[in-house]
Amino acid sequence: MSRHVAIVTDSTAYLPPQTMERHGITAVPLTVVLGDRAFEEGTEISARSLALALQKRRSVTTSRPSPETFAEAYRATAEAGASGIVSLHLSSEFSGTYDAAALAARAAPVPVRVVDTGMVAMALGFCALAAAEAADAGSTLDEAVAAAEKRAAGTxxxxxxxxxxxxxxxxxxxxxxxxxxxxxxxxxxxxxxxxxxxxxxxxxxxxxxxxxxxxxxxxxxxxxxxxxxxxxxxxxxxxxxxxxxxxxxxxxxxxxxxxxxxxxxxxxxxxxxxxxxxxxx
Structure with missing residues (x-):
């Protein structure tokens, strides 16, 4: 969806797919590693498969998206018509996702504001939704960031x-x-x-x-x-x-x-x- 300000988040926001589609929100996937196999969250591994692996005490680890993955998402979003991007992510205390996004933002073709929401799951999702609703209403990049930060502060x-x-x-x-x-x-x-x-x-x-x-x-x-x-x-x-x-x-x-x-x-x-x-x- 083309708009002045676009919203990028990560796969731990767990927003309903129809909500993401309606607001044009992009989610960059984190990775889950089972044994020696890596899977993208949201598309390549289900919660049920993960639960079964945990119950069997298999080795399970997670990893952040690469800066290159974020760079690709920012390029695609800019090519779709965005002139600015708000990139909202799970707490940096849990993951290096924020750091990877910030690194990619430096070379993005449009201005990118990367925000460590301090949140995760739908606590992050509601922040992304607040920013998207602000953007839909014609807000500037700074105003969309402020909407997300206000939502995070109360959540x-x-x-x-x-x-x-x-x-x-x-x-x-x-x-x-x-x-x-x-x-x-x-x-x-x-x-x-x-x-x-x-x-x-x-x-x-x-x-x-x-x-x-x-x-x-x-x-x-x-x-x-x-x-x-x-x-x-x-x-x-x-x-x-x-x-x-x-x-x-x-x-x-x-x-x-x-x-x-x-x-x-x-x-x-x-x-x-x-x-x-x-x-x-």
């Missing part, structure tokens, strides 16, 4: 995992925190804070942890207009049930998305993940 992400082991293996949470959770057989609730994954609360059982997650999200949403995304990995029934309860309990819910995370996030959280993003409008 919160909370999640439950069955075990901290996958986060520990990937270096996304400290070994001491992971050991604490294992030693006391607690179910952890986590949050995104300053672009990092932080332990929020420890709850004794999965059912109590999910109930507490619901309470936290309801409190955070308040009475204003909010968009909500419920993510999961190999837990569709849990996710659907939680989404239904949130729709009843959050009076200002506008859009409510339910989706399975992709392989990159799934590789670091493991099967059983249940996450909720709350993003005020």
């Amino acid at each position: 919160s992400a909370f999640f439950y995992v069955d075990t901290l082991d996958y986060l520990r293996r990937g270096g996304r949470i400290g070994a001491a925190q992971a050991l604490l959770g294992s030693a006391f057989a607690v179910k952890p609730l986590l949050q995104l804070e300053g672009g990092r994954i932080e332990l929020l609360e420890k709850v004794r059982t999965a059912s109590k942890a999910i109930a507490r997650l619901e309470e936290i999200v309801t409190e955070r949403a308040g009475a204003g207009r909010v968009d909500i995304a419920v993510h999961h990995l190999s837990a569709p029934d849990r996710a659907s049930a939680l989404a239904a309860r949130l729709r009843e309990r959050v009076p200002g819910v506008a859009d409510l998305h339910v989706s399975e995370v992709g392989a990159v996030i799934g590789a670091h959280t493991g099967p059983g993940l249940l996450g909720v993003v709350v993003s005020p409008r």
Whole structure:
């Protein structure tokens, strides 16, 4: 889609395909490596395949897109008619994706503003959507960036995992925190804070942890207009049930998305993940 300002993000935004098509958003894929084979997220490996590999304790790692991949995306976007690009990416605390995008932006044929949102999953997706809506309304490059940054500042992400082991293996949470959770057989609730994954609360059982997650999200949403995304990995029934309860309990819910995370996030959280993003409008 040709427009004055175009939006590029990465595959961890997990925006619905129809939303990306409607707003002309481009997603650059990260890579998942199973054993000695590399797959592009979103096109070459499914969440189910990833979950099965994790359950079999196969070696799973992830890697950023190359600067050349970003350069190609920027060239194609410029050739489609964009005179400026906002490139929005997952937290640089999790991945070198931002660095690769920033490197490619230096030689892009049009101005590119690369933004480390400090977010991931639909917390990133809502930022990309805010920038795209601003661009659709005729905003300048700086105004589209500001719209994304404003959305990021108000967005919160909370999640439950069955075990901290996958986060520990990937270096996304400290070994001491992971050991604490294992030693006391607690179910952890986590949050995104300053672009990092932080332990929020420890709850004794999965059912109590999910109930507490619901309470936290309801409190955070308040009475204003909010968009909500419920993510999961190999837990569709849990996710659907939680989404239904949130729709009843959050009076200002506008859009409510339910989706399975992709392989990159799934590789670091493991099967059983249940996450909720709350993003005020």
